[in-house]
Amino acid sequence: MKNEKKNNSFLKKFRKEESILTQRNKSEKILFGVVFVFFAIYAVTLVFPFIFMFLSSLKGSLEYVDDLVAGTVLSLPDNWLFSNYADAFTGMSIKNSWGVPIYLPEMLFNSIVYTALTIFSSVAASALTGYCLAKYRFKIRGFMYGAAIFSMTIPIIGTSGASLKLAHTLGIYNTLFYPLLPSFSGFGFNFLILYGFFSNIPWSYAEAVFIDGGGHGTTFFKIMLPQAWPAILTLCIMAFINAWNNYLTPLMYMPDYPTLASGIYRIELTFTRKGNYPVYYAGLMVATLPVIVVFACFSDVIMKNFTVGGLKG
């Protein structure tokens, strides 16, 4: 076993050193050098928002305005005001339709519930449809697959009015459980990913379960679902990032249950007039931190599993 590992690492090293693809002539070296400089500059501009937000969240409000006017937004704070974070939790609020203030901790709770429901709904529905359509042949299978591709590729716009009306009709408008039903879509992008993934898992696993007396449910939950875990995890992470940062849906469909994203947007409309930007940035930091932590933990998973094939229907 040890020898095998040693051989593998040697082969990898050998391949890395010897692969002709990584060898570059002089003109290629210049090209890659120039591109590297462009990439580095672009990367710095993308890191800038974090540094800007972090430093701004620790400044005094006057100091922040002075730095903004002077064009020195990246200067270090005179005093590192970590109290801005406490102020963000206790001071940042918006009023719901009954005039009751909603503070940051409640928005954080709403964000967690909204995100959890969105992840569960969108991934679970796609897992159900993806598995059934990939592994079973039944009468309306072709119609369902066609409908999935059709609904994905036909550019329907302007249904948000009807969608809002529907939310009222179903009684889910302005409730914390709003995302449960609209997100339970089994025929979108997630479906394509999981359909492809399940298609590649051999059916012989299921046959083995049937021989042992297991049923279709056992096959799905105990055999197939765990095998699709890398794809499901990637979809969950992507759904987490999208749901956590989504401010438009909570703004439109659940105004009395603001999430951190929609709540901070609404706060910004009023808060900034008082000039206390640093506390606002502290709130933004609180809203951004969970996404950064999740991304830091799972960036490798996202990078490895994020692929999509052809869309032929």
Added chain:
Amino acid sequence: MENLMERPMPKKRITAAKKKETIFLFLMLALPVVQWLIYFFYLNIDSILLAFQDKRTGAFTFQNFQLVWEQLVDPRGDINIAIKNTMIYFSTDFLIILPLSLLMSYFFYKKILFYKGFRVIFYLPAIVSAMVMVESFASFVAPNGPVATVLEWFGYTIPPQGLFADSDTATNTIVIYCIWTGFCSKVLLFGGAMARIPVELLESARLDGCGPFRELWQMIFPLIWATTSTQIVLLFTGLFNSSGPILLFTNGAYDTQTLNYWIFAQIYGSGKYGGNTGNYNIVSCTGLCFTLVGVPVILFIRWLMDRVPAVEY
């Protein structure tokens, strides 16, 4: 050993097995199908009906179509401005962001120095709240920001009111923001597709003297065509939804509104026709008109994409 799959089974047992399978499929697919029927079928039918209804009385009318037409043909009409801007955002996506994403992915695939770090950093705009990115970008291009300093070296000055408070520069500035933040997921998708190309193919081409340009254009590009064509189809599917974060930058002022934003404004109640409650009818009518334009476009694009054979490997 007798093959279990080929063994003839008693008719009664086959029926029982089939029954179990049908029940399993019903339980698995019932909820996603109901959701699809409500959120795709019913929603779109209702949206079409709304387009023909008067907002106050609900009576059948063509007045919404008349309003849309007037707004479309009037050079200063909201929809006229919105559609022009929408096309600008779409062209940026299609002609600038897509090709540049492809190029970036190529350099990552060719393991440019620090490529793993770049890949993670370039994905940051997708994980950070748009509010953070917008705030940072606004401070970048503020009259006293770093971009102004660079422009001054070349003899240009940013007007004191800033780039977002001028109809001539506002949309272009938001377009630049979209380019700045637009590569994330596309780079990942193309990177994933390139990673699946058999290395031996490229190595043998290299041995035959194939340079980087030919390698990209004549080998890699055809080999990842399935992913590229999917991206193009999806881009055209979102043709009339192309937009930047207008709400966060200008709230639609200074001729920056897009069709997507205009629809949001009418629904949210802040638009010209929205009033306090939103105008679902005009939105549905506009949506129906542009969907009717978009359907043949997307069908043509799909047909065009299918003309190019995908390479199997």
